[in-house]
Amino acid sequence: MFGSFSLGSRSGTNVDFSTGISPGAGSGGSFSSGTQPLSGARSGSGRSRGAGIPRQADLVLISWTRNPLNPGSARRITASAVIGSASPCTQFLISGRRLTNALNCLLRNGFVVVVQRSTSAISGFVLLQRGGNIR
DSSP states (O other), X not given: OOOEEEOOTTTOOEEETTTTBOTTSSBTTBOXXXXXXXXXXXXXXXXOTTOXXXXXXXXXXXXXXXXXXXXXXXXXXXXXXXXXXXXXXXXXXXXXXXXXXXXXXXXXXXXXXXXXXXXXXXXXXXXXXXXXXXX
16 A cells, blocks of 8 residues: 655664564564554545644745835846745746836735835835745
8 A cells, every 4th residue: 555665774774654564573583463453544546534643834025125216116126035835936036136026926826925014215024925825
């Protein structure tokens, strides 16, 4: 059902997740047919839902500025930082690109704005999050 998994070359231990035992345990390195699955594991061909490790949130921080000599100018990205993944919007997070294009892509792909602040009349930052507990 799940196959086996090697814990690395240093330990040399294989664990069969369908039985929950390692080959060295029990009857001389062979699996006995009467073993029980790990507690909480389902038998059968289906996967258990919600039993995996929860995915960490993706975070994107974008700082922006606009041209102080042109009051109606577009906000441009000056820097961005990504924790996790910003896919498929990474091509919009380049310094000098328009902030609105990056925000539209991120919002269409599951990100929500957590914090949006202007630090002055011509600059600010935006923090977006996807997944996890949104605050």
